[in-house]
Amino acid sequence: MEEILYADIIVDISSENLDRTYQYAVPDDIREKVFIGSLVLIPFGRGNRVIKGYVVGLSNTLKIPEEFLKTINEVVEGALLIESQLIHLAYWIKENFGATMNDALKTVIPIKQSVKQKEKKKIRLILDSDEATDKLSEYQRKNNTARVRLLQELINENTIDYDLVIQKLNISRSTINGLVEQGIIEVLTKTVYRNPVEKKQIKEYQIVLNDCQKSIADHFINDYFNGIRKTYLIHGVTGSGKTEVYMEMIANVIANKKQVIMLIPEIALTYQTVMRFYNRFSDRISIMNSRLSKGERYDQYLRAKNGEIDIMIGPRSALFTPFSNLGLIIIDEEHEGSYKSETTPKYHAREVAIKRAEMTGASVVLGSATPSLEAYYKAIKGEYHLYTLTSRANNSLLPEVSIVDLREELKNRNKSIFSTSLREKMQDRLDKRQQIMLFINRRGYAGFVSCRSCGHVMKCNHCDVSLTYHTSGKLVCHYCNHEEVMPKVCPVCGSKYIATFGTGTQKVEEFVRKEFPRARTLRMDTDTTSTKDGHEKILTAFANHEADILIGTQMIVKGHDFPKVTLVGIIAADLSLYANDYRASERTFQLLTQAAGRAGRGSEKGEVVIQTYNPEHYSIIAASENDYEGFYQKEMLYRSAMKYPPASNILVILVSSKAENKAELCINLLSGVMREKVNREDEEESQYTIIGPTNASLSKANDIYRKIIYLKHENYDKLKDVKNYLEGYINFSEHFKLCSVQFDFNPMSS
Numbered sequence: 174m175e176e177i178l179y180a181d182i183i184v185d186i187s188s189e190n191l192d193r194t195y196q197y198a199v200p201d202d203i204r205e206k207v208f209i210g211s212l213v214l215i216p217f218g219r220g221n222r223v224i225k226g227y228v229v230g231l232s233n234t235l236k237i238p239e240e241f242l243k244t245i246n247e248v249v250e251g252a253l254l255i256e257s258q259l260i261h262l263a264y265w266i267k268e269n270f271g272a273t274m275n276d277a278l279k280t281v282i283p284i285k286q287s288v289k290q291k292e293k294k295k296i297r298l299i300l301d302s303d304e305a306t307d308k309l310s311e312y313q314r315k316n317n318t319a320r321v322r323l324l325q326e327l328i329n330e331n332t333i334d335y336d337l338v339i340q341k342l343n344i345s346r347s348t349i350n351g352l353v354e355q356g357i358i359e360v361l362t363k364t365v366y367r368n369p370v371e372k373k374q375i376k377e378y379q380i381v382l383n384d385c386q387k388s389i390a391d392h393f394i395n396d397y398f399n400g401i402r403k404t405y406l407i408h409g410v411t412g413s414g415k416t417e418v419y420m421e422m423i424a425n426v427i428a429n430k431k432q433v434i435m436l437i438p439e440i441a442l443t444y445q446t447v448m449r450f451y452n453r454f455s456d457r458i459s460i461m462n463s464r465l466s467k468g469e470r471y472d473q474y475l476r477a478k479n480g481e482i483d484i485m486i487g488p489r490s491a492l493f494t495p496f497s498n499l500g501l502i503i504i505d506e507e508h509e510g511s512y513k514s515e516t517t518p519k520y521h522a523r524e525v526a527i528k529r530a531e532m533t534g535a536s537v538v539l540g541s542a543t544p545s546l547e548a549y550y551k552a553i554k555g556e557y558h559l560y561t562l563t564s565r566a567n568n569s570l571l572p573e574v575s576i577v578d579l580r581e582e583l584k585n586r587n588k589s590i591f592s593t594s595l596r597e598k599m600q601d602r603l604d605k606r607q608q609i610m611l612f613i614n615r616r617g618y619a620g621f622v623s624c625r626s627c628g629h630v631m632k633c634n635h636c637d638v639s640l641t642y643h644t645s646g647k648l649v650c651h652y653c654n655h656e657e658v659m660p661k662v663c664p665v666c667g668s669k670y671i672a673t674f675g676t677g678t679q680k681v682e683e684f685v686r687k688e689f690p691r692a693r694t695l696r697m698d699t700d701t702t703s704t705k706d707g708h709e710k711i712l713t714a715f716a717n718h719e720a721d722i723l724i725g726t727q728m729i730v731k732g733h734d735f736p737k738v739t740l741v742g743i744i745a746a747d748l749s750l751y752a753n754d755y756r757a758s759e760r761t762f763q764l765l766t767q768a769a770g771r772a773g774r775g776s777e778k779g780e781v782v783i784q785t786y787n788p789e790h791y792s793i794i795a796a797s798e799n800d801y802e803g804f805y806q807k808e809m810l811y812r813s814a815m816k817y818p819p820a821s822n823i824l825v826i827l828v829s830s831k832a833e834n835k836a837e838l839c840i841n842l843l844s845g846v847m848r849e850k851v852n853r854e855d856e857e858e859s860q861y862t863i864i865g866p867t868n869a870s871l872s873k874a875n876d877i878y879r880k881i882i883y884l885k886h887e888n889y890d891k892l893k894d895v896k897n898y899l900e901g902y903i904n905f906s907e908h909f910k911l912c913s914v915q916f917d918f919n920p921m922s923s
């Protein structure tokens with residue numbers, strides 16, 4: 174006998190009510206038709222009125238007393254509703270990345286906002302043209318001038334703005350009401366959603382694709398119209414015109430009445446970028462970003478749902494735009510870390526995009542000058558179709574790159590942070606009134622304070638990280654914002670030789686002021702961009718040549734074309750190499766290549782100076798030679814040897830708790846259960862690698878202890894099985910009430 178099947182159903186699909194699920198029995202005759210995401214009709218409440226609900230879970234266990242159990246009436250068939258699609262996608266995310274269904278649903282469905290909508294009223298003529306002409310002559314005979322003015326306008330236009338009628342035609346509300354009562358006109362009220370790209374100046378669109386760009390666009394379009402759907406990767410050097418290619422693809426897809434989602438990392442989603450799309454597609458586009466208010470973001474969601482727009486541009490979360498006729502998803506700067514969610518579910522936008530596209534019959538286009546190893550690996554294997562653009566679109570040349578060995582500078586007693594060569598080049602550009610960008614790589618490290626006598630490093634009391642020195646004289650924790658005053662003597666040994674190490678953006682600025690007192694500088698880092706439009710303002714000021722030198726962190730490498738920049742100086746290229754992370758070399762290569770790509774975008778050729786203590790490192794050499802392929806080959810050797818992605822897959826299990834002994838107990842329990850399961854699988858046994866349990870590299874954050882296990886296996890599905898098994902165990906075991914467990918597949922940061 175088959176077991177009874179029960180369905181968890183949500184009746185109000187909005188984020189604040191997603192926790193409220195109701196269990197119903199699935200009758201045998203429809204069980205083949207009930208899936209996660211199905212729209213069903215159910216009897217609800219005391220009166221058993223029939224309402225709609227969505228299935229979000231299926232199981233064989235009854236969770237409520239039997240006498241309260243009701244049965245689903247029927248499945249609404251053929252309802253390929255966008256909600257069904259998104260719920261289905263949420264389920265896939267839950268299964269593949271580890272999360273509760275509730276967390277997964279909250280990821281794909283936005284928080285409903287009480288929307289303050291502007292009502293825009295219109296007046297429409299009801300009479301047909303003959304009747305209207307008759308009425309017009311009647312009013313003219315009676316010398317009823319207000320009615321004549323209104324009717325004449327309506328005969329020409331059919332519908333006109335209510336406000337305009339009152340202001341421009343100078344007609345009173347009572348005149349309008351009178352005509353409404355006689356059935357001559359009607360007043361329409363239409364909800365107008367806020368449009369973030371409204372009222373912008375449109376420039377003539379002029380660019381003609383070059384042969385390389387055109388052959389890519391043509392190939393894609395040909396595939397598309399032949400019903401071929403797949404994933405494409407455009408590997409195009411910085412400035413090769415990838416964005417123009419995307420736009421050509423988009424134009425063809427929307428001409429075919431389909432919709433497009435275009436993902437761009439938030440940091441690159443600048444005014445300049447948005448305007449390029451706006452100039453071509455006008456108000457058929459909308460944008461989503463964190464600068465919009467919650468209400469504005471919810472409006473964009475509704476506009477997409479109502480078919481008011483065809484193209485949504487935004488960061489990771491724009492992936493869940495409720496387009497019901499999706500044709501294409503583009504992911505620009507595909508390698509960016511921000512495409513991976515840092516909170517549970519820790520999904521990667523690339524994988525979810527490919528899944529959503531597969532579910533809805535859309536294609537996916539990935540693009541980057543420095544593709545992630547994952548994407549390039551799949552492209553080489555033929556899983557993605559690879560396109561390449563090897564030269565810049567506007568005929569400007571790729572910059573010339575030189576490497577400076579900082580150890581030599583030390584030997585020559587150069588105490589500046591600028592090498593002799595970089596300093597000479599900076600002076601030259603300043604003399605020529607050209608612009609300079611100075612890039613300081615400070616990921617995984619920041620100006621920490623230590624004692625030169627005993628080596629003590631100032632750390633946050635709540636987090637296992639070093640404090641950062643700010644020019645205000647305070648030490649700040651970048652994890653929990655804890656602040657304290659910089660001590661005058663070492664708290665451990667009492668020595669007064671306690672000082673900051675390393676070079677932050679502020680330090681670079683100080684050196685510029687000292688060595689080039691007449692140069693005008695702008696600084697871009699987390700301090701100067703904390704206000705709403707801080708980032709945008711700095712970029713605009715620099716584009717308007719209000720400064721000669723822009724100093725910044727990774728933030729400066731994206732989103733703007735600065736034709737007057739002819740020199741990029743990379744102050745210390747290797748800092749990111751020391752990060753405790755298997756992607757450290759890849760990230761260094763990407764940052765250097767992207768930073769170098771800022772130079773020489775205009776008519777003058779650009780130059781790049783990379784200062785480093787590791788001039789022999791392959792990621793630095795490859796970046797200086799613009800040799801992606803060479804970097805890829807070397808890095809893959811390392812990934813294969815160490816069983817890191819994409820050569821293998823990793824599942825990270827993180828247990829955190831306020832009580833260290835609790836965290837320890839839980840991680841040990843999981844480790845035991847996991848080893849037992851893995852050992853049962855005889856043949857596969859040797860293919861698993863288990864590391865840990867151990868402290869996470871950030872072993873304490875906000876007073877919460879963090880313990881970790883790594884599990885590696887070539888086959889992603891094997892890791893998924895382990896995750897499912899552990900999830901079952903966690904739900905069942907009492908011990909996990911006081912700690913939280915998070916899963917992370919193929920992490921982007923350590």
Ligand code: ADP
Nearest residue numbers: 380381382383411412413414415416417566567
């Ligand atoms: P990417 O996205 O690859 O960095 P973009 O699409 O931003 O490149 O193009 C870089 C610059 O080249 C932009 O200023 C763009 O307007 C210009 N450009 C792109 N394609 C062409 C073309 N076919 N003809 C002339 N200029 C072009």
Ligand code: ZN
Nearest residue numbers: 624627663666
């Ligand atoms: Zn000391």
Ligand code: ZN
Nearest residue numbers: 633636650653
């Ligand atoms: Zn802290």
